[in-house]
Amino acid sequence: MSLDKILSISGKPGLYQIVTQTRTGAVVESLIDKKRITVGAHSNISILSEIAIYTLAEEVPLRNVLSSIKTKYNGEQTDISHKASKDELEEFFFDILSDYDEDRVYASDIKKVVQWYNILQKNDLLGALEDEETADVSEEE
Template sequence: MDLLNEVAHISGKSGLYKVLKPTRTGVIVETLDAAKQKSVVGGQTRISVLKDISLYLDDHQDSTLPLADLFLQIHAKFNGVLPIEAKKANDAELFSTLATVVPNYDTDRVFASDIKKILSWYLILVANTPELFPAAAKAEKAPKAEKAPVEKAEKKPAAKKAAK
């Protein structure tokens, strides 16, 4: 999940963005959706790269689970289809959904709004960057590999031209 180095959340904006390159005053970003709109984000704006975000665990004080690993666990459990609609789910549904994936998350430091963001980010990534999830990429390639090879008709050697 090295691609998460290029994916960021911009404070105050919805969705995820791909960081393209830095400028003198900020960075150029592109939306991770079908529109692929590019814009410049100023240096004062808070940008959080997904690679640097993690989920608090209950094991001990400094124990965390990187977001990349959490996305892989969510994908292994739900395979791109969540049992709830993250934006409309109530707090109990959000907490129980996360508990099915990570039973030892820290209930005191992880809030419903955090889970809502994580689940919505997961859906954005599954829809727009399926290469992040190797199991999905293998599943997409598998049906192509299962096709029976078409036998080619044997070619007859070309007739030699008569020498004049």
């Protein structure tokens, strides 16, 4: 499954995957507890493949940041919790993406990235990162 099918819904914890689309929105399934809910078109939904992290030079796709975390932790859960202190989170993120823009990337954003990575890892969805990178290389050729 690609990151195109994984969503973050504002006001709801965790990540969701699209089960099916409806006339007025979509039916999604929580990756945390597998419960299905219907979300309307009015909901503030972010697709993970469209999220990027600000750096001092450019915006880095979330997929690349998640891949860096996966490489550092050999595909295992991070040793830091999304509930860690602001300083611990910033230190962790500096190791992953050393040139991230500290003025525009907040501790709450780092918390989400850590939580999302751990949810994807727990649900064995980190393979989607390699699949998309391979597809990107094929499209460029």
